[in-house]
Each structure stands twice: as structure tokens, then as C-alpha cells.
Amino acid sequence: xxxxxxxxxxxxxxxxxxxxxxxxxxxxMRAENKSPKTIETYTEGLSQFGxxxxxxxxxxxxxxxxxxxxxxxxxxxxxxxxxATASNRYRALQVFFRWPxxxxxxxxxxxxx
Numbered sequence: 001x002x003x004x005x006x007x008x009x010x011x012x013x014x015x016x017x018x019x020x021x022x023x024x025x026x027x028x029m030r031a032e033n034k035s036p037k038t039i040e041t042y043t044e045g046l047s048q049f050g051x052x053x054x055x056x057x058x059x060x061x062x063x064x065x066x067x068x069x070x071x072x073x074x075x076x077x078x079x080x081x082x083x084a085t086a087s088n089r090y091r092a093l094q095v096f097f098r099w100p101x102x103x104x105x106x107x108x109x110x111x112x113x
Contacts, residue, residue, distance in 0.1 A: 016062075017060065017061075018046075018050045018053070018060045018061070018062065019050060021062060021096075021100075022043065022046045022047065022050065022096075025042075025043075025046070025096055025099055026039060026043050028099065029042065041088055041092065042091075042092035042095065042096070043092075044092075045088060045089035045091075045092030045093065046092055046093070046096055048073075048077075048089060049070075049073055049089070049092075049093060052072075052073045052076060053065070053069065053073075056072070058072075062097065065097075070090070070093055073089070073093075074086050074089070074090050077089055
């Protein structure tokens with residue numbers, strides 16, 4: 001069975017609703033044995049970003065989120081929180097938006113989604 005490329009995975013994932021992708025991303029982090037605090041911090045940041053996008057009438061589909069949307073979110077955070085908080089939220093977005101494109105290794109059909 002042919003495997004899909006990272007670009008194919010990114011395109012397919014980008015069509016899903018933001019909250020579905022966040023749930024899937026959380027499961028991936030758990031499977032990768034990320035610390036509970038990292039999972040909590042990244043999930044909180046992504047939830048805040050999703051709420052920000054919705055509140056501002058910005059696109060919710062990751063395929064339509066652009067640099068200026070992320071920049072507006074970070075600027076908003078810097079106006080309300082310490083720079084370290086904005087940095088943590090930005091890091092969560094960096095990891096999240098790279099995530100669907102990461103190649104995965106599958107050893108059995110049980111691991112396929």
C-alpha cells in the first residue's frame with residue numbers, strides 16, 4: 001500500500017476542524033511521552049489561539065491560517081501577559097503547525113489511523 005507524503009498529510013489534516021486537530025495533537029504528544037506539563041501548556045495555547053481566531057473572525061481551518069494571524073495572536077498575548085507566556089504559546093503553535101507534516105513510522109496496521 002503506498003504511503004502518503006508529509007505534504008499529503010498536511011493537506012488532509014488542514015481540512016479538519018481546528019478542535020479535532022488539537023485533540024489528535026494531544027494524543028500524539030501523549031504517545032510520544034511528552035511531559036504532562038508540556039501537553040497542558042501546548043493544549044492551552046492552542047485552545048487560546050482557536051478562541052482568538054474565532055473571536056476576531058479569522059479563519060479556523062489551519063490551511064487558511066497565515067503568519068499575520070499568528071502575529072496578531074502573539075501581539076494580543078504580549079498586551080495581556082508576560083513575554084514568557086507569549087513565547088510559550090508561540091512555541092506551541094510552531095510545534096502544532098509542523099506536526100502533521102512529520103513523517104511517522106508504522107510497524108503494523110494497528111498503528112494506522
